Amino acid sequence: MARDFYEVLGVSRDADSAEIQRAYRRLARQNHPDVNKEAGAEERFKDVAEAYDVLSDPEQRRRYDAFGEDFRRVPPDTDPGAWRRARSSAGAGADARGRWSSGAGPSGGFGADDFGGEVDIEDLLGGIFGGRAPGGRGRGGWGPGPIPGSDHEAEVEVSVEEAYHGTERSFTIEGADGRRTVDVTIPMGVVDGQRIRLRGQGGPGSGSAPAGDLYLVVRIADHPRYRVEGRDLHALLPVAPWEAALGASVPVETPGGTATVKVPAGSSSHRRLRLKGRGLPNRRGTPGNFYAELQVRAPKTLTDEEQRLFEELAKVSNFDARSRR
Structure with missing residues (x-):
């Protein structure tokens, strides 16, 4: 059984957009496969996304909120009240002739009295789906009535840069109506696991029923420089020993262009410096951050002058790199 989306994020049903975003960011960081190697973390991350x-x-x-886990299958113009009453009546059970009776009525939605003493299952389901029930007898006679098309799902891989700026994709889809090409705009700021809905691009409906939807699940490809964690980006930033010791303003490449980060004096490798708002953008809220992790690197070869200065520093310095203090 599908889990409740509010339960997945751990928020109440009246949570506002800010609460939902905070819950998502926290859970996405906890369960991201690059961070959490526990069994089931990746599935939890997908559920959260x-x-x-x-x-x-x-x-x-x-x-x-209106239709629960069926919200993707219910046609757009369906009245939520009628849909709930029909489902409640359907849950009461049918007799051998396919007529629905007990459990409906004033306390349970549509009842036998509402339809002159008897209710056919086709009449109930037809009220939901806008016509005859599948394979049954509707008000217009025997034969299959209009059935909404099925939803389809596919994955689309994008680079970090494409996720940052947005991009275009073309897909060739094969179905009962033949092959067709669909052009898709991947919006800026998509995150791994995000679903993009293409209305009416799924399976064709029968008769006058609408087609289903196509859902594209975004996968952000591994990158040689950046590591993605939700909307946050992480990257190594090499610095020279004197930059780490004395402090410096150092350029760092981000998907949005070159930025400058201030390295505090006395920094060591693995220190993280945050560039606020320089992660993946967010059209609905706060963008992610960019984290530069310092990597102190020494030169492989030294000039004579550099050799002399390092030797002099070694003589006068009391610094012990192996001390825990």
């Missing part, structure tokens, strides 16, 4: 994708989108959240 899907829950955030739905609950951070006002329209998708409205439909999810």
Whole structure:
């Protein structure tokens, strides 16, 4: 059974967008496969990404609140009240002739009295899906009625730079209606595991029923320089020994262009410096950060003057690199 998206993020059903975003960022950091190697962490990360994708989108959240886990399958113009009443009636059970009765009525939605004493299952389901029930007898006669198309899902891989700036993709889709090409705009600031909905690009519906949707699941490819953690980006920043010792302003390459980071005097390798807001952008809220991890590097070869100065420093310095103090 599908888990409740609010439960996945650990927020209440009346949580605002800021609470949802905070919960997503915290859980995405905890469960990202690059950080958490525990069994099941990757699946939890995907669940968190899907829950955030739905609950951070006002329209998708409205439909999810109305229709629950069926929100992607219910046609767009369906009345939530009628849908709930029909499902409640359907849950009461059918007799041998396919008619639905007990458990409905004033206390449970549509009842036998509402339809002149008997209710056919096709009438109930037809009220939800806008026509005859699949393979049954609708109000218009025998035969299969309009059935909404199925939703499809596919993965799309993008680079860190493409995730930062946005990009375009073309897909060739094969279905019952033949081959077709779909052009897709990948918006700036997508994160790994995010789902992009292409309305009406899924399986074709029968009769006058609408086609299903195509959901693209974004996968951010490994990068030689950057490590992605939610919307935050991490990268190594090599510095010279004297820059680490004396402090310096050092350029660092980010997907958004070159930035400058101030290295405090007395820094060592693995110290992290934050560039606020220089991670992946966020169209709905706060962008991620960029973290530069210092990597102190010594020259492989020295000039005579450099050799002399380092030897002089070694004589006068009391610094013990192996001391824990």
